[in-house]
Amino acid sequence: MKEMSKIVRTVTNIIYSFIILFGFYIIIHGHLTPGGGFQGGAVVASAFALLAISYGALKIKDLLKKENFSVSECSALFVFIGLAFLGISTVFFYNFLTGGVIFGNIPSGINPGDLNTGGVIPLMNVAVGVEVLSGIGLIILYMLAGGREVKE
Incomplete structure (x- = not known):
C-alpha cells in the first residue's frame, strides 16, 4: 500500500496526537x-x-512493530491479573490509593467527579485500554500486510 497525498499526511500529523x-x-x-x-x-x-493508512505499510512497518504490540498486550494482561490478585484479600475494588503513609488521609465519603473515587477501577481501565489498543493494533498491522510479511 502506497502513501496517501500530502494533504492527508498533513491532516494526519495534526490530528494524530489529539x-x-x-x-x-x-x-x-x-x-x-x-x-x-x-x-x-x-x-x-x-x-x-490512520497513521498506517496515510503513510503506507512500507514506511510504517519500522515505527509500528508487531513485537512491541505483542509485548505490550501480554504486559497489560499480566498487570490486569496482578491487580485482580491484589484485591483478593480485601473488599472487591477497594480503594487502596486513598489512605496510608504514602498518599495521606483523604476525607471519607464520595467526592463525585474526582479521579480517586474509583479505587482500582481506573488502573484496571488502563490495563484493559493497553490490551485493546495492542490487540487492535496487531489486527491492523496484519490487515495492512495482507496476511503476509511486508517486503520492500
Missing part, C-alpha cells in the same frame, strides 16, 4: 463518564490505523 490524547482521556475517566478501557483503547488504535 486522537491519542482523547483515547487516553476516555480510558482514565472511564469510571466517571461513559467509556472505559475498551472504548479508549479502540480510539487510540484508530489513531494508529
Whole structure:
C-alpha cells in the first residue's frame, strides 16, 4: 500500500496526537463518564490505523512493530491479573490509593467527579485500554500486510 497525498499526511500529523490524547482521556475517566478501557483503547488504535493508512505499510512497518504490540498486550494482561490478585484479600475494588503513609488521609465519603473515587477501577481501565489498543493494533498491522510479511 502506497502513501496517501500530502494533504492527508498533513491532516494526519495534526490530528494524530489529539486522537491519542482523547483515547487516553476516555480510558482514565472511564469510571466517571461513559467509556472505559475498551472504548479508549479502540480510539487510540484508530489513531494508529490512520497513521498506517496515510503513510503506507512500507514506511510504517519500522515505527509500528508487531513485537512491541505483542509485548505490550501480554504486559497489560499480566498487570490486569496482578491487580485482580491484589484485591483478593480485601473488599472487591477497594480503594487502596486513598489512605496510608504514602498518599495521606483523604476525607471519607464520595467526592463525585474526582479521579480517586474509583479505587482500582481506573488502573484496571488502563490495563484493559493497553490490551485493546495492542490487540487492535496487531489486527491492523496484519490487515495492512495482507496476511503476509511486508517486503520492500
